[in-house]
Amino acid sequence: MNSENWAKMHGATVHFPIAMILCSGALDALGFFFPVAAIRRGLHAAGYWMMILGAAGTVPAVISGLVMSKGVMLGHDTMRLHHLFAWPSFALIVGLATWRALASDFTARKAPAGYLVAAGFAAVLVMATGYYGGEMMLGH
């Protein structure tokens, strides 16, 4: 498969983890403040699975991105900005998903505030990564 097809593959794989990570953070934040316990548990359970699926979804996104750029981890200009946000967000998402998976006591219960702050930070990094990814495709 040539670089162009890997670029299409990257475009096809990045949106799933972006959606999952952003929704996971939003649902957990909503659950954190929601007064009804049953609904709160449901929101956190959804947030949990979205974080796990989002982290799993970063793997094909990273692989296709690296293959399309022939192994470039940083690059130049907008691509460099894209990567400077992509790598910390990838690490943070994998770390958060591992934390969440291991801490089974808050799978469907109230997530700690520290986790929510970190998930919010991951969401900002993911948005910045997506923004500069879009700039590479459409900004020139």
Place this chain on the structure above:
Amino acid sequence: MFFLAGLAAGIALASAYGFSLGLRFIESKHSRQQPTPEVWFETPTPSSLTLVSQGRALFLSSCAHCHGADATGDEGPDLHNVWVSDRYISNIITNGIKHEMPSFKKKLGHDEIVRLTAYVRSLE
């Protein structure tokens, strides 16, 4: 738990880096270019209108016959919108590409390569 989360994040990044090294190794087998190692903190090539115009003059005398006077490509490739680092550009100018592009190591000094790099960068 925090340690394991950090470990997983580190393993993920290290795996991506290893995969990237593997891809670049495979690419280098099929490429005649001198590899340009990547660095995290890269100093951008100095750029100013003077440097760009000096680079343009050098480009016209040394590069235009292959890349075209407007750098859109002729025998050599189009140089607009290159997604590579300044060091990569200067590495190609300095060392050339075997059987494809001559090395300018002996013809151009460091300052001239900086000017040419500034010009190529200005084509984005």
